[in-house]
Every structure is written in structure tokens, then in C-alpha cells.
Amino acid sequence: MSSTPGGQARAAFDGAALLEQMRGWAGALGFSQIGVAGIDLADAEPGLLAWLAQGQHGSMGYMAAHGLKRARPAELVPGTLRVITARMDYLPTDSPEGWQAIEWQGLARPQQAQVSIYARGRDYHKVLRNRLQQLATQLEQAVGPLGYRVFTDSAPVLEVELASRSGIGWRGKHTLLLDREAGSMFFLGEIFVDLPLPETAPVSGHCGQCTACLDACPTGAITGAYRVDARRCISYLTIESDEPIPPELRPLLGNRIYGCDDCQLVCPWNKFSRRSPLPDFDPREGLQAGTLLQLWRWDEAEFLRRTEGSAIRRIGHQRWRRNLAVAMGNALRAADDAEIRAALSRELPQASPLVAEHIEWALSESL
Structure with a gap:
């Protein structure tokens, strides 16, 4: 023993x-x-x-x-x-x-x-x-x-x-x-x-x-x-x-x-x-x-529902949208897309400062 x-x-x-x-x-x-x-x-x-x-x-x-x-x-x-x-x-x-x-x-x-x-x-x-x-x-x-x-x-x-x-x-x-x-x-x-x-x-x-x-x-x-x-x-x-x-x-x-x-x-x-x-x-x-647009349409409630029990949830909805905004800007650089531009523009007025900065950058990337 x-x-x-x-x-x-x-x-x-x-x-x-x-x-x-x-x-x-x-x-x-x-x-x-x-x-x-x-x-x-x-x-x-x-x-x-x-x-x-x-x-x-x-x-x-x-x-x-x-x-x-x-x-x-x-x-x-x-x-x-x-x-x-x-x-x-x-x-x-x-x-x-x-x-x-x-x-x-x-x-x-x-x-x-x-x-x-x-x-x-x-x-x-x-x-x-x-x-x-x-x-x-x-x-x-x-x-x-x-x-x-x-x-x-x-x-x-x-x-x-x-x-x-x-x-x-x-x-x-x-x-x-x-x-x-x-x-x-x-x-x-x-x-x-x-x-x-x-x-x-x-x-x-x-x-x-x-x-x-x-x-x-x-x-x-x-x-x-x-x-x-x-x-x-x-x-x-x-x-x-x-x-x-x-x-x-x-x-x-x-x-x-x-x-x-x-x-x-x-x-x-x-x-x-x-x-x-x-x-x-x-x-x-x-x-x-x-698609980027599909995930961009998730409001915070849907984000939380979709990511329940997922590692993604811990970054929160704001960082999720920050990341999406960057990817959408890169998509606009590859090929201008009216739907992506409209989705970003609609969100801009009520976006948090963090997300707004990335939306503005994304829109500036449009061809």
C-alpha cells in the first residue's frame, strides 16, 4: 500500500x-x-x-x-x-x-x-x-x-x-x-x-x-x-x-x-x-x-441558438459579425455584389463601433 x-x-x-x-x-x-x-x-x-x-x-x-x-x-x-x-x-x-x-x-x-x-x-x-x-x-x-x-x-x-x-x-x-x-x-x-x-x-x-x-x-x-x-x-x-x-x-x-x-x-x-x-x-x-449572407442574417438570438454547445459561441455576436464583415469586404473585392453591399449598408447605422469600423472597411473594398 x-x-x-x-x-x-x-x-x-x-x-x-x-x-x-x-x-x-x-x-x-x-x-x-x-x-x-x-x-x-x-x-x-x-x-x-x-x-x-x-x-x-x-x-x-x-x-x-x-x-x-x-x-x-x-x-x-x-x-x-x-x-x-x-x-x-x-x-x-x-x-x-x-x-x-x-x-x-x-x-x-x-x-x-x-x-x-x-x-x-x-x-x-x-x-x-x-x-x-x-x-x-x-x-x-x-x-x-x-x-x-x-x-x-x-x-x-x-x-x-x-x-x-x-x-x-x-x-x-x-x-x-x-x-x-x-x-x-x-x-x-x-x-x-x-x-x-x-x-x-x-x-x-x-x-x-x-x-x-x-x-x-x-x-x-x-x-x-x-x-x-x-x-x-x-x-x-x-x-x-x-x-x-x-x-x-x-x-x-x-x-x-x-x-x-x-x-x-x-x-x-x-x-x-x-x-x-x-x-x-x-x-x-x-x-x-x-454563405456569408446566410450567416450575416443571424441576429444575436439566432446566433446564440445556432451556436448553443458550440465553441463558436464564446466569441459572441459582435466578433462574429466583425469577422463576417471582413470576409464580405474580401468578397466584394473579388466581385461586386449588390446584395452584400445592401446587407452591410443596412446594418451600419445601428452597428457597434467595432462592427461599424469593419463594415465601413468592407464597403470601401467594393469594386
């Missing part, structure tokens, strides 16, 4: 056998892979500090506020000895062969609203958190009292660093995690535990000389291999930032209104992306191949 931080007895366990058992539980819950990482991330601290010092986190002040706690799991959750990492594929179940070509075709249609694939279904935070909690509960039932905490993109955690150390994949040049058998179309989650599980071995990287992701980034946000300046990233601009989108970057957004998949669409490893076994990530009506 061993003792937990709370003083309760814990049953002795066979680490290798327990890990194999956990893999079975995880698979039944919809996870594709789990690993176990140690908590000494000291060699990741200099890179994190340099990135923050250069201001490349933009207005995401929480990243600087937490500082090195991101690289120190035992400071974030006292008592942590290991981090269980988990991968969950999110490519929709019915994605056809050649799904990347279909996405490129959508990006080439100026009047189509392009939403990042991961955000077309249910909010992944909800899906992963619930299932990670179930996994932790099963682990506790097996070993006795357990100190743990579940995370999925919801706290100062170096997710990719931990996942790569645990062997779930390697960090690609776009900074996302890559797996030889699953590409990068997956979510990551973690369970911090006070259990000395055996660590799983990392894997080697396989990007080689490829620079496809750097070359494809529409705004040049991938400033070099393994370096992303969030201030130029379309995902940051359309989701994380609540500020006006810089005018010089607006034309580069094209019809991307929530996130950007370009660096993943172009990655050769994503030909191995796996379909999700869960219906949660199947696209909702309007969020796949909807």
Missing part, C-alpha cells in the same frame, strides 16, 4: 498493466491514444519566456500572467507526479476521401463562409472534459483515492510539449502535434495525477525538409520552423482577439470567419487523418459551406 497526499491508503499497482488497462478504457470513451509524461519541463522554459518577451502572444494576457506555471505542472496542481495525455480525433465521421481538396475549394469561393473544421460540431472542451473525467474516475476506482485534475485547452498547460514527451506525436513546424498514423486533426487533453505511472517514450520527428505549412500560412504567422506569432495568426485574429483586425491583415483573411486550417490542409501527414468515432464533431447546419 502507498499513501496519498490526503493520508488515505492506496493499493499497490502494476504500472505497465494499469496503463494497458487505461488504454482500453480510453478507447471505449472515444480517445485514440493516451500517454504518460513526466513533469520536469525545465528545458521548455527558455523558449516560452522568449516567446512571451517578444509579445507574440498578442492580447492573450493570461499567458503572461501565468508565466512559468505553464511549464511547471506541480506548481499548477500541487502533488502532481505525472501527466496523462490523451488524443481525440475530430475529423467528421462522414468526411470523404479527398476532404482536403473540398476545403480548398471552399476557400476559393469568396461568398462561402469558411469555419475551421474543428469548430463545426460540438464544443470540444465539453466533449473532452467529460470523457477525461470518466477516465479519471475509472482510474480512481482501480487504484483507490487519487489526486487529479482534468484539463483540455482550459488552463496554463503546455499541451503539445507534454503530448510530445509522452509519445503521442512530435511537434510539427507549425507548432501543432503530428502523428504518423493520424496527422494533426485531433484534440489534446490531460489528467494531472499524483500517481507515479510509468512514463511512455517520445517519438522522433518526421517533418524533414518540408516547409509546406510555413509556405501556406496566409498571413505569414508561422515566422519560422516551430515559431508562430499569434498576432498574425487568423485563428487568433478571428477567435482570441476582441480588438479590431489590423487593416493590413484583413485582405489576407479571405473568407475565413472562424479559425484557419491551411497549415493542416497542406500537411502531407494529414492524408492519414482519422475520422472521429463520435457524432459530436459532425458539422451543424450552416457551419459547413454556408
